[in-house]
Amino acid sequence: MAKVISSNLGYPRIGKQREWKKALDKFWNGKISEKDLLEETKTVRLEGLRKQKEKEIDLIPVGDFTLYDHVLDTAVMFGVIPERFQTDCTGTSLETYFSIARGTQNAVASEMTKWFNTNYHYIVPEFNESKPSLKENRPLDFYNEAKEELGIEGKPVLLGPITFIKLGKGYEEVEFPTLVEEFLPLYIDVLTELKEAGVKWIQIDEPIFSTALTKEDIVQAEYVYESFAKVIPEVNIIIQTYFESVDSYEKIVNLPAAAIGLDFVHGNSLEQLNKHGFPKDKKLAAGIIDGRNVWRQDLNHQIDLLESIAEIVDKENIIVQPSCSLIHVPVTTESEKALDLVIKEALSFADEKLDEISILARGLERGKESVLLEIRESTNAIEVLNHSDYRQQIVKNPAGSLSTERELVFKERIALQKERLQLPLLPTTTIGSLPQTAEVRRERLKWRKGEITDQAYEEYIKNEIKKWIDIQEEIGLDVLVHGEFERTDMVEYFGEKLNGFLVTQFGWVQSYGSRCVRPPIIFGDVTFDRPMTVKESVYAQSLTQKKVKGMLTGPVTILNWSFVRDDISRFDVLDQIAVALRFEIEELEKNGIKIIQVDEPALREGLPLKSENWDQYLNRAVHAFKLATASVQNSTQIHTHMCYSDFQDIFETISALDADVISIENSRSHGELISTFKENTYDKEIGLGVYDIHSPRVPTKEEIKANVNRALQIIPSSQFWINPDCGLKTRQETETIAALQNMTEAAKELRKAQLADVHTN
Numbered sequence: 174m175a176k177v178i179s180s181n182l183g184y185p186r187i188g189k190q191r192e193w194k195k196a197l198d199k200f201w202n203g204k205i206s207e208k209d210l211l212e213e214t215k216t217v218r219l220e221g222l223r224k225q226k227e228k229e230i231d232l233i234p235v236g237d238f239t240l241y242d243h244v245l246d247t248a249v250m251f252g253v254i255p256e257r258f259q260t261d262c263t264g265t266s267l268e269t270y271f272s273i274a275r276g277t278q279n280a281v282a283s284e285m286t287k288w289f290n291t292n293y294h295y296i297v298p299e300f301n302e303s304k305p306s307l308k309e310n311r312p313l314d315f316y317n318e319a320k321e322e323l324g325i326e327g328k329p330v331l332l333g334p335i336t337f338i339k340l341g342k343g344y345e346e347v348e349f350p351t352l353v354e355e356f357l358p359l360y361i362d363v364l365t366e367l368k369e370a371g372v373k374w375i376q377i378d379e380p381i382f383s384t385a386l387t388k389e390d391i392v393q394a395e396y397v398y399e400s401f402a403k404v405i406p407e408v409n410i411i412i413q414t415y416f417e418s419v420d421s422y423e424k425i426v427n428l429p430a431a432a433i434g435l436d437f438v439h440g441n442s443l444e445q446l447n448k449h450g451f452p453k454d455k456k457l458a459a460g461i462i463d464g465r466n467v468w469r470q471d472l473n474h475q476i477d478l479l480e481s482i483a484e485i486v487d488k489e490n491i492i493v494q495p496s497c498s499l500i501h502v503p504v505t506t507e508s509e510k511a512l513d514l515v516i517k518e519a520l521s522f523a524d525e526k527l528d529e530i531s532i533l534a535r536g537l538e539r540g541k542e543s544v545l546l547e548i549r550e551s552t553n554a555i556e557v558l559n560h561s562d563y564r565q566q567i568v569k570n571p572a573g574s575l576s577t578e579r580e581l582v583f584k585e586r587i588a589l590q591k592e593r594l595q596l597p598l599l600p601t602t603t604i605g606s607l608p609q610t611a612e613v614r615r616e617r618l619k620w621r622k623g624e625i626t627d628q629a630y631e632e633y634i635k636n637e638i639k640k641w642i643d644i645q646e647e648i649g650l651d652v653l654v655h656g657e658f659e660r661t662d663m664v665e666y667f668g669e670k671l672n673g674f675l676v677t678q679f680g681w682v683q684s685y686g687s688r689c690v691r692p693p694i695i696f697g698d699v700t701f702d703r704p705m706t707v708k709e710s711v712y713a714q715s716l717t718q719k720k721v722k723g724m725l726t727g728p729v730t731i732l733n734w735s736f737v738r739d740d741i742s743r744f745d746v747l748d749q750i751a752v753a754l755r756f757e758i759e760e761l762e763k764n765g766i767k768i769i770q771v772d773e774p775a776l777r778e779g780l781p782l783k784s785e786n787w788d789q790y791l792n793r794a795v796h797a798f799k800l801a802t803a804s805v806q807n808s809t810q811i812h813t814h815m816c817y818s819d820f821q822d823i824f825e826t827i828s829a830l831d832a833d834v835i836s837i838e839n840s841r842s843h844g845e846l847i848s849t850f851k852e853n854t855y856d857k858e859i860g861l862g863v864y865d866i867h868s869p870r871v872p873t874k875e876e877i878k879a880n881v882n883r884a885l886q887i888i889p890s891s892q893f894w895i896n897p898d899c900g901l902k903t904r905q906e907t908e909t910i911a912a913l914q915n916m917t918e919a920a921k922e923l924r925k926a927q928l929a930d931v932h933t934n
């Protein structure tokens with residue numbers, strides 16, 4: 174019987190209890206040394222490797238681990254370090270590494286953006302300066318470590334050159350081949366050293382192959398992989414794609430490599446395989462367990478899927494694996510002691526997915542009969558959930574005949590809003606959250622553990638709100654916020670209050686750097702249960718004459734940042750969320766809130782990787798946003814907010830949301846967004862973020878003025894708002910106050926200058 178190989182593409186870095194995150198935070202706060210950091214994170218890393226070995230995964234990834242981000246690791250390995258950090262940092266390379274990601278007082282951090290269609294963020298490589306050179310062989314170090322410490326013959330993981338270069342910036346498209354030429358010898362050095370160390374398998378990630386490729390991209394891909402094959406023919410290279418089926422199937426599967434990794438969960442790989450076949454001399458690494466969701470999969474169905482693949486590819490040439498790295502799901506369901514068994518049994522996090530992989534590999538190798546018990550267990554768990562009360566259909570057509578248009582068009586209603594709100598030119602505001610200090614989190618933890626009463630916790634939150642209303646008044650902001658202190662996270666909080674969601678205790682997933690989220694899980698129909706934000710907003714408004722913005726997370730973002738049930742269409746779930754939010758918005762309005770912000774930071778990220786699916790997604794997204802927001806009075810002002818993305822592709826959608834005001838992150842991409850507005854006219858109000866909130870660095874007044882002035886060359890001041898890039902929850906109090914003071918000072922001076930302009934013109 175020929176052996177069927179099982180494989181994994183990447184394992185969560187954060188540890189079962191977020192030990193990794195805690196070590197990093199302590200290190201940045203100066204509480205532990207670099208040596209401690211490296212030791213503590215090594216323990217986490219080895220634990221992950223040990224687990225994969227225990228679960229009998231044949232090809233265990235090494236080098237998938239990182240202290241911040243794997244794209245940044247790749248850049249630093251090749252000496253791609255922006256000049257501003259070369260002069261700023263005199264210390265160790267780890268210091269430089271974290272500076273690029275987090276910025277320093279003298280140098281703004283590199284841009285951070287979404288990793289394909291996920292909520293993971295990578296640091297954008299900047300290729301404009303010095304020539305790259307190989308500084309270290311990270312994959313080799315990790316390979317040696319796994320071998321020495323655990324006797325694991327690991328499979329080093331590299332980010333492939335085509336994807337790496339394409340994700341970077343600082344060059345024109347015509348220079349792409351030149352960059353490939355520059356990096357190729359460095360990659361070859363890495364690969365050669367790996368070969369010399371005895372490496373048998375190497376996974377080279379090229380997720381960019383799942384997006385639309387140009388002819389030139391393919392030419393370069395062929396050139397790169399032909400070069401690799403020439404230099405190290407004896408090493409098995411797996412060209413790994415994920416998140417969608419590949420764009421140019423026949424070209425990609427014919428690249429010279431030992432194996433091609435395809436996603437059989439998203440997209441239409443099976444159809445492509447059936448239509449075009451698969452090269453006889455290669456292995457097919459088949460991603461058949463969903464690395465993006467947390468539901469146990471019907472193993473019966475997945476074995477059948479493998480059997481259909483085996484009609485085209487010989488069994489011994491099939492590698493069984495998840496659809497992508499498991500960094501997008503939590504570590505293990507074992508930690509979830511509070512979950513009802515009906516649901517828990519139907520869930521599968523990283524560790525459980527590895528079990529599913531092992532079972533499937535065995536089943537394919539020895540026949541379905543050999544794993545009948547396991548299959549029965551899996552289908553049974555899914556059946557039990559589907560037939561339980563959790564899944565009774567109560568909402569058939571949630572949107573019904575609800576209207577999705579505001580009564581008046583923007584031009585007419587904005588006049589009424591201006592009349593009512595009486596804001597100055599260039600109004601200042603923030604994006605919603607204010608510093609979530611360790612103390613806020615500690616109080617919440619005490620409350621959760623029952624150490625303080627509901628009432629005491631509520632009092633504590635009220636005090637924070639009061640404290641910050643006073644601070645905002647003092648700073649002189651025009652539109653205030655309550656600060657979101659009661660929220661652990663902007664999505665999880667709503668998941669706790671809406672019907673149809675559950676939240677986990679340890680279901681953490683890395684979002685960026687050490688920052689993690691616990692995406693809530695949508696198991697059933699989503700409905701409104703009780704007001705979720707009214708109490709805090711109304712209390713904040715009662716403390717001030719200024720307007721307080723109500724603050725909600727939008728339907729698309731709640732959907733994209735949750736794990737969604739897979740038994741009904743995502744778009745139906747989206748409408749359910751929208752209708753629930755519509756109730757909340759109506760409640761806020763009834764209770765005297767005049768400005769309501771509905772955040773949609775995940776709208777762009779959810780854009781399908783294949784452009785033929787864009788229209789449907791964007792139409793449904795706009796529909797859901799309007800379903801949630803359209804019922805308010807003309808004089809109630811709807812805001813929205815977006816961040817961390819390229820907005821060029823969705824400019825029309827942004828406008829179609831019909832929000833009265835939008836705030837968009839802008840400064841980390843160093844103002845590039847403004848050019849989008851140059852090419853398109855935007856008739857509604859807008860605040861382009863005037864400073865980066867990811868860095869502890871306090872922006873100067875001058876710098877803020879320069880950012881605003883740059884925007885005002887394109888956008889009329891009568892439409893413009895002044896605000897930071899995003900929420901301030903990750904910042905410390907003192908730096909936040911200093912930054913906001915500089916921002917309001919800048920606004921005052923800018924207003925004066927604008928008014929003077931009006932007089933002289």
Ligand SMILES: Nc1nc2c(c(=O)[nH]1)N[C@@H](CNc1ccc(C(=O)N[C@@H](CCC(=O)N[C@@H](CCC(=O)N[C@@H](CCC(=O)O)C(=O)O)C(=O)O)C(=O)O)cc1)CN2
Pocket residue numbers: 292609611614615617618660661662663664665684685687688689690691734774817902903
């Ligand atoms: N879902 C989501 N995605 C997003 C964003 C977002 O805000 N939410 N923003 C963008 C950037 N991503 C971000 C992701 C996470 C965080 C963030 O601040 N995460 C916090 C965790 C937030 C949280 O849930 N905190 C819990 C505390 C959990 C905790 O650590 N508790 C401690 C005890 C308290 C303590 O000592 O801190 C423990 O249990 O040991 C709370 O507030 O209650 C972190 O990693 O530090 C920020 C931005 C894009 N994607």
Ligand SMILES: [Zn+2]
Pocket residue numbers: 604774814815816838898899900
């Ligand atoms: Zn944001």
